[in-house]
Amino acid sequence: xxxxxxxxxxxxxxxxxxxxxxxxxxxxxxxxxxxxxxxxxxxxxxxxxxxxxxxxxxxxxxxxxxxxxxxxxxxxxxxxxxxxxxxxxxxxxxxxxxxxxxxxxxxxxxxxxxxxxxxxxxxxxxxxxxxxxxxxxxxxxxxxxxxxxxxxxxxxxxxxxxxxxxxxxxxxxxxxxxxxxxxxxxxxxxxxxxxxxxxxxxxxxxxxxxxxxxxxxxxxxxxxxxxxxxxxxxxxxxxxxxxxxxxxxxxxxxxxxxxxxxxxxxxxxxxxxxxxxxxxxxxxxxxxxxxxxxxxxxxxxxxxxxxxxxxxxxxxxxxxxxxxxxxxxxxxxxxxxxxxxxxxxxxxxxxxxxxxxxxxxxxxxxxxxxxxxxxxxxxxxxxxxxxxxxxxxxxxxxxxxxxxxxxxxxxxxxxxxxxxxxxxxxxxxxxxxxxxxxxxxxxxxxxxxxxxxxxxxxxxx
Amino acid sequence: xxxxxxxxxxxxxxxxxxxxxxxxxxxxxxxxxxxxxxxxxxxxxxxxxxxxxxxxxxxxxxxxxxxxxxxxxxxxxxxxxxxxxxxxxxxxxxxxxxxxxxxxxxxxxxxxxxxxxxxxxxxxxxxxxxxxxxxxxxxxxxxxxxxxxxxxxxxxxxxxxxxxxxxxxxxxxxxxxxxxxxxxxxxxxxxxxxxxxxxxxxxxxxxxxxxxxxxxxxxxxxxxxxxxxxxxxxxxxxxxxxxxxxxxxxxxxxxxxx
Numbered sequence: 001x002x003x004x005x006x007x008x009x010x011x012x013x014x015x016x017x018x019x020x021x022x023x024x025x026x027x028x029x030x031x032x033x034x035x036x037x038x039x040x041x042x043x044x045x046x047x048x049x050x051x052x053x054x055x056x057x058x059x060x061x062x063x064x065x066x067x068x069x070x071x072x073x074x075x076x077x078x079x080x081x082x083x084x085x086x087x088x089x090x091x092x093x094x095x096x097x098x099x100x101x102x103x104x105x106x107x108x109x110x111x112x113x114x115x116x117x118x119x120x121x122x123x124x125x126x127x128x129x130x131x132x133x134x135x136x137x138x139x140x141x142x143x144x145x146x147x148x149x150x151x152x153x154x155x156x157x158x159x160x161x162x163x164x165x166x167x168x169x170x171x172x173x174x175x176x177x178x179x180x181x182x183x184x185x186x187x188x189x190x191x192x193x194x195x196x197x198x199x200x201x202x203x204x205x206x207x208x209x210x211x212x213x214x215x216x217x218x219x220x221x222x223x224x225x226x227x228x229x230x231x232x233x234x235x236x237x238x239x240x241x242x243x244x245x246x247x248x249x250x251x252x253x254x255x256x257x258x259x260x261x262x263x264x265x266x267x268x269x270x271x272x273x274x275x276x277x278x279x280x281x282x283x284x285x286x287x288x289x290x291x292x293x294x295x296x297x298x299x300x301x302x303x304x305x306x307x308x309x310x311x312x313x314x315x316x317x318x319x320x321x322x323x324x325x326x327x328x329x330x331x332x333x334x335x336x337x338x339x340x341x342x343x344x345x346x347x348x349x350x351x352x353x354x355x356x357x358x359x360x361x362x363x364x365x366x367x368x369x370x371x372x373x374x375x376x377x378x379x380x381x382x383x384x385x386x387x388x389x390x391x392x393x394x395x396x397x398x399x400x401x402x403x404x405x406x407x408x409x410x411x412x413x414x415x416x417x418x419x420x421x422x423x424x425x426x427x428x429x430x431x432x433x434x435x436x437x438x439x440x441x442x443x444x445x446x447x448x449x450x451x452x453x454x455x456x457x458x459x460x461x
Numbered sequence: 462x463x464x465x466x467x468x469x470x471x472x473x474x475x476x477x478x479x480x481x482x483x484x485x486x487x488x489x490x491x492x493x494x495x496x497x498x499x500x501x502x503x504x505x506x507x508x509x510x511x512x513x514x515x516x517x518x519x520x521x522x523x524x525x526x527x528x529x530x531x532x533x534x535x536x537x538x539x540x541x542x543x544x545x546x547x548x549x550x551x552x553x554x555x556x557x558x559x560x561x562x563x564x565x566x567x568x569x570x571x572x573x574x575x576x577x578x579x580x581x582x583x584x585x586x587x588x589x590x591x592x593x594x595x596x597x598x599x600x601x602x603x604x605x606x607x608x609x610x611x612x613x614x615x616x617x618x619x620x621x622x623x624x625x626x627x628x629x630x631x632x633x634x635x636x637x638x639x640x641x642x643x644x645x646x647x648x649x650x651x652x653x654x655x656x657x658x659x660x661x662x663x664x665x666x667x668x669x670x671x672x673x674x675x676x677x678x679x680x681x682x683x684x685x686x687x688x689x690x691x692x693x694x695x696x697x698x699x700x701x702x703x704x705x706x707x708x709x710x711x712x713x714x715x716x717x718x719x
Contacts, residue, residue: 264525342562346625348523349558350575350632351551360574365565 020045185432201228246321251328289391335369555629561621619650
């Protein structure tokens with residue numbers, strides 16, 4: 001029903017565009033000058049079609065369900081039902097009307113379902129009638145109104161601006177929404193678990209929270225020594241550090257090679273090849289780390305008499321580093337290439353060699369961009385999930401030995417949210433608290449990155 | 462300038478051809494540059510005067526598709542020969558570019574760059590002295606002596622160009638190449654640079670590419686006129702401007718084309 005209506009409105013929009021333009025041509029043919037190009041008249045009419053349609057659609061979307069629910073439940077008022085029970089009745093009614101109800105069907109519910117269906121169809125047909133009549137009226141009004149000297153260009157331009165503004169607003173509001181959903185759950189979590197225990201506790205064992213029966217009252221003391229996040233923060237930064245130890249030197253050097261030394265031909269093939277690395281799904285890196293690198297390191301370690309865990313921070317961090325190489329190499333290549341040729345010429349003309357020029361002139365000039373690319377790599381490393389879940393182990397050991405298994409914030413969120421979980425349970429909320437910390441860390445990184453880039457930008461010119 | 466009545470030739474180019482890929486940009490250039498004189502290269506855009514200038518310190522090496530043929534002899538040595546050390550060559554032959562291109566470093570570091578890479582100063586004091594004399598020679602010292610450790614990019618356009626000249630003379634080159642050094646500057650900064658060029662020719666041989674005929678007439682003792690990759694005429698500036706032999710030179714100088 002909605003689809004047909006929607007198609008019809010789109011067709012109507014095209015038609016009004018056509019009529020608007022035709023009217024403009026007619027005016028033009030009487031040798032009057034138009035205030036805008038004919039297509040603006042067309043767009044103007046189409047907007048007069050689109051805006052009322054949008055308003056009516058949203059009004060129905062907002063109010064129809066509420067009104068229908070009120071009408072259905074009015075039959076049950078004054079019968080002493082609780083709010084929860086009323087909601088349940090309404091859900092049963094809806095399920096029955098869709099033919100998906102499997103429980104016992106009472107006559108009451110059956111009657112409600114019939115009423116529900118009839119209400120819905122009334123709502124739908126009234127929507128269609130109101131929609132079409134209002135649209136046709138508004139388009140007709142606008143059609144009559146436009147004349148040789150009416151302003152059509154400005155409203156059309158304003159409309160486009162409003163559409164673009166709405167799009168960017170949607171992106172921003174989504175971010176804000178995500179942050180708020182994190183904040184509220186996090187606050188709930190810290191009502192049970194003291195912030196101090198979370199930030200400074202050294203023992204992370206969320207599985208312990210499973211022991212609780214949900215019918216029991218919440219007893220905060222039983223969670224002491226359960227949600228101490230130090231081991232997983234340490235693990236996160238440790239694995240990110242290992243990753244950056246791999247990614248920064250290799251990425252930077254390959255970026256410099258691509259930008260300064262590689263011939264046009266080599267660059268043409270090498271750059272896309274390196275960028276392919278960035279396109280490999282992280283799951284693939286994950287089992288490369290877990291099934292190839294991990295056991296390989298274990299074997300080497302064992303042959304040297306070292307005790308290496310099959311799931312080690314080194315394997316996860318190393319493979320993560322390889323994953324980040326293309327970001328750093330490709331970005332620093334771009335940054336270095338954009339250093340003006342005049343600086344290179346100036347240095348060569350002084351008799352500097354290529355490596356001296358790179359070291360003393362190009363690298364300092366490109367530094368802000370390079371720092372930016374490195375910080376971007378660090379945020380990737382901290383936020384990376386799949387590789388650590390698969391290759392670094394899930395036990396939150398507090399260790400600085402790269403050969404042992406550790407766990408990270410992201411991996412713990414996965415562990416917590418996989419399988420059975422209950423909302424309002426500290427264990428589930430712990431995931432939000434972790435997500436919040438992750439968000440704060442990457443936010444700080446981004447702020448620092450922006451600061452650094454801004455501070456050095458003037459030197460760039 | 463004549464020594465014992467004989468002109469001292471600093472650079473002697475013989476049959477120089479330059480190609481960009483398959484396109485020939487310079488045809489058989491034979492031009493002698495006199496020592497401690499200012500030689501101006503003039504001609505319409507795209508005539509090859511900058512290309513020729515860049516041959517003299519092998520800056521064309523930087524361009525992949527560029528090939529240079531012929532001999533360019535400086536101090537009895539062919540710089541196009543395989544045995545030529547480009548680093549040493551560019552130490553002897555400095556260059557100033559069209560757009561001021563100070564490094565994104567401090568004023569001090571801009572000047573000390575050349576002496577450092579050529580290992581010219583043994584101590585901090587020596588380096589300070591080189592920086593000071595270079596800036597003084599470039600008539601910039603008074604303006605920047607209190608802000609040596611501020612970025613060179615913060616100077617005005619004219620000051621930046623004088624900084625680049627100071628950078629070029631910091632390694633005591635024998636020759637300074639200038640590629641339209643005033644084209645990005647206002648008339649006052651241009652006048653300062655021209656005055657400076659006159660001063661510098663005591664110690665250096667200067668070759669300047671310019672679009673401004675008036676500038677060529679003001680600053681140079683010798684002039685070469687390029688057109689479509691060929692050296693049409695060269696000689697003393699007086700003669701080229703007052704009494705050119707070639708019809709094209711005359712047309713260009715009187716503004717009939719170009």
